[in-house]
Amino acid sequence: MFSVRSRCLSKRLSPKTKSQCLRLQTSYAPFSSSSRRNGYDDTIQNLKIGKDTRVIFQGFTGKQATANAKESIEWGTKIVGGVKPNGSGEHLGLPVLPSVKAAMKELKPDATGIYVAAHQAAGAIEEAIEAEVPLIVAVAEHIPIHDVMRIHSMLQTQSKSRLVGANAPGIISAIGRCRIGFQPLPTFSPGHIGIVAKSGTLSYETVGSLTRAGLGQSLCIGMGGDVIAGTNFVDALKVFEHDDDTEAIIIVGELGGTSEEEAAEWIADYRRRTKDPKPIAAVIGGFQAAPGRVMGHAGAWTGLGEGTSETKYKALERAGVTMVDHPAKFGAVMKDILAQSGRSVKKIEQSAAQAQQKRSYHTSHFPSRPQFPASRAQIPQQKRSLHLSADQNAKILNQYSINVSSEPSSAPSSHLLGITVARTDRSPCIIAAPTTDPTQLQKRVKRFPFDYRQGPTQETIQFALAYLQFDASPPKAKAQAVELVKNLWKMYVEKEAIVSTVNFTLNEEQDEITIYDPYLFFDDAAFKSNKRQADLHSLRDKSAIPPAELEAEESGIVFVPLASPSTSSGAASVSTQTPPSSSSEGPRNLVGTLVNGAGLAMNTNDVLSLRLSSPPFSTSSANFLDTGGKATSKTISTSFKLILADPRVSVVFVNIFGGLTLCDMIAEGIILAFKEVGVNKPVVVRLRGTNEEKGQKVLEAASLPIKAFDDFEEAVQEVGRLANGGKA
Structure with a gap:
């Protein structure tokens, strides 16, 4: 999270430019509602699935979808049909339509589950957005991140469709018997605890503990482990806050991004403004993660300016969240904090038991802390299966008119500049820091988001340079810095990078910039799932x-x-x-x-x-x-x-x-x-x-x-x- 003030620090901005900067940065403020730059926040209510939710499947006739649909229907999910491109007829006794648009017209679904392979998933999600399906659940992993950013640039400009996933187990209302995903049904039981989780298996552990304790679950939302999540912790918390079936909340987080810290800020505010706040507990994974490695999930790595598992844990704890070290403990812990909040555990258990017999439902129609070891202070560069040498990176940048030099022996000041992902804003961004000192980067790095389809605007570039206090540099050097951002963005898109940064310094004698120490972090899913970037992947030194x-x-x-x-x-x-x-x-x-x-x-x-x-x-x-x-x-x-x-x-x-x-x-x-x-x-x-x-x-x-x-x-x-x- 970055405040408006921290993004407009330069004293060299004119009053007019400062005003523009404040307006722009306010539009990216976290936790805003429908006043945000788009109406995507208005779709949060679409997460309230239940007994009456009408569900279709995309990829309905596939093997995985068929098996999943049979289980879900038997459990009580109201699946009304599905889609097979250019197909028609029946499957499992339900209608098959040739397109999502046709299914929306004839079947009037509230939600769609996308059961197609990763290389087809982006197109299926886009089709669902264009058809204005209220809730879109994408379970596939390894969807290329540039496809995901393009999808979110579409979602940010509309107020009809809400995405859960990708790389998520889905969403399930145990109390409403509605499953859109691949969660293990025998583990779930109707009850009154809401769950939002990055990890599928940790969420199942959580569910199992609650079921054994007799508390059950109300609504479980799989945020997923991708770099960018269609629905995050704060979105889920907003649903649980006003859900009458939810008496308490569990958050399952892990290293990577800042969503846990944002949840902590929301919870702190919720507890201040609410007379009787619902008890909240959480678990965080990744304390022992290998420094500089992507830990299984595509989003499980710590970028510049992002917190560690330890800082996430402490942020939630400060916000009044009860922390556990393993989800098997949640059953007993939730009983304790429910009782401490003045709620009747016995009544909740009885209600959960009754729900097993007579289902309540959500409606989809919308009228003392464990001492974990300290994490490494410095964040090393990420290592992924597709990693290239420094010389290879320099050659790639040279193709985009970015000439890399050796690090200057002496320079009055150096800066970090590049393109990466703004996970909170679900978009690419310029990343900038007025220093390259590893001990200072975490504190001083800032992100300047922009729309994926539009690219960085001149205004956004100027804001980034102003933060670097580079806006008053000699015209030649300033123009080179602007061109550097544009060239980095072109490379970033064409090569499907996740992070692309360089260090640069001002050569005062020649009034130009010297670029050095490039770091490129590519998305291996682009090749593995979609066979794109084969030339880039061939450079990999096994x-x-x-x-x-x-x-x-x-x-x-x-x-x-x-x-x-x-x-x-x-x-x-x-x-x-x-x-x-x-x-x-x-x-x-x-x-x-x-x-x-x-x-x-x-x-x-x-x-x-x-x-x-x-x-x-x-x-x-x-x-x-x-x-x-x-x-x-x-x-x-x-x-x-x-x-x-x-x-x-x-x-x-x-x-x-x-x-x-x-x-x-x-x-x-x-x-x-x-x-x-x-x-x-x-x-x-x-x-x-x-x-x-x-x-x-x-x-x-x-x-x-x-x-x-x-x-x-x-x-x-x-x-x-x-x-x-x-x-x-």
Whole structure:
């Protein structure tokens, strides 16, 4: 979040320009309502789905959509038909229309679920926007970010359609029996707790805890883990505030972006202006994330000017939010804070139990804190699977008339300037800082958003240069800086970058700028999903990627080795870390983690560090491993191979909460690993979610040396015991 005042700091602005700047920046102020520059905020009410919500599916006749539709219909969702491009007829006894426009006219849906592959998803979303479907739910991951920014430039100029996703599990009203997404239905139960989450698997953990506690759920909104979310935490909080079925709220966040801090600001204001505010609890993942890495979700990385997991946690805590370290605790915690707020827990439990029999519904017609380890203070540059060398980056920029020089030996001042994503504004932006000092960048970097389809206007460029106090520079240098922004934007669009920045300084002798130290961060989804940027992708040097990470990538696994903790007085400390090593030196008692879902994988590493890094234990996680939502038995076997290749690993912890991932399939993969890989380390398995009983029976029948648990805390304690010399 950036204030109006902080974006207009230059004293060199004329009164007229200052006035224009204030008007422009006010239009981007967070938490504004319909007075914002567009009417997209007016569509927040479209999130209130329920029993009467009429739903269509795009990609209706596909295998995934068909299976999902059958489940949803049986559960109670009012699916009224679907769309197949240029098709017609019936499917599952429901009408199939050739276009969303035709479906809107004949079926009058309130919402659409988009069940198409990533390379088709952007077009499907745009078609739904053009047809003015009130609620659009996109579950696909790996949609290229430039497609997403173009979609949001459309959404920002209308007030009919609301987007949930992409890369999200969807939205579900447990109390209204309406599911638009792929959430595991057996986990949900009608109740009175509203949930908004970045992570699918962490949200399922949250739901499972509430169901076991007898509280149930009202409305669950999957914000998703993309860089830009169609619906964010504040949007969801505005719905929950006025929802009579919601008695309390849960936020599930993680590193990346500033949405948690924005939620904290909204909550602080809500608690000030509300006589009896609803209790709110939260969990944040990513404390143990590897610095400079994208942790599974496309948006799970910390950019310049963005907070760490620790700062997000503290911001929410200061706002009066009850924080937990693992979502399995939410059931008991929510009962406590409901009682503390004066609400009757017994009455809420009784109401939830009654809702199982007689459904209430939303309407779609609209008349003491745990001590986490400190995060790294400096934010290193992001590493992604598509990374290029400094020379390659310089050559790319040269194609756009940006000539890169070596860093000047001495310069009176230097600046950072570039193009990146403004996640809050759901748009690209100019990013600028009047310094390149790494210790100052986080505090001094500012973003200047602009419309994706329009590009940076002259006015926006002038505001950015004014912030750099470069607007009064010699005409030649100033013109070069303006041209630099325009050329960076051209490269940014044509090469589908996520971040493109350079440092520059003023050569006072020649009255011109010297450009150096370029940083380019490209979107690998553009190639992997849509086969765009093949020439750029061909430049990738695979020899620079560790073989284990390359094998993981080829198997659809996200695998990130974590640094080894140094030891002090027998306890692991993550404040000073050394790179992963396969040498004979270093710890030999780390935990290899195998988890489904990026959010759950991050949280698993966080909790292992929190529980096991101090006496009587002394261990930590060796890796981050997300099998993905579509893991197979072979994927699990490969995951074991990658984990066990690390000599630091003394025990393997398999932590699964099944959604799309089936627990019985995970169990079969574990058995396959014992046969193919030769598992010679203790294995602790915790299975919850879809087909958990089948998975437990598969493991039991295999008679393998595996410690199996239902309870997360019990599993963690066993992991700690085994890692510290306990016998399997």
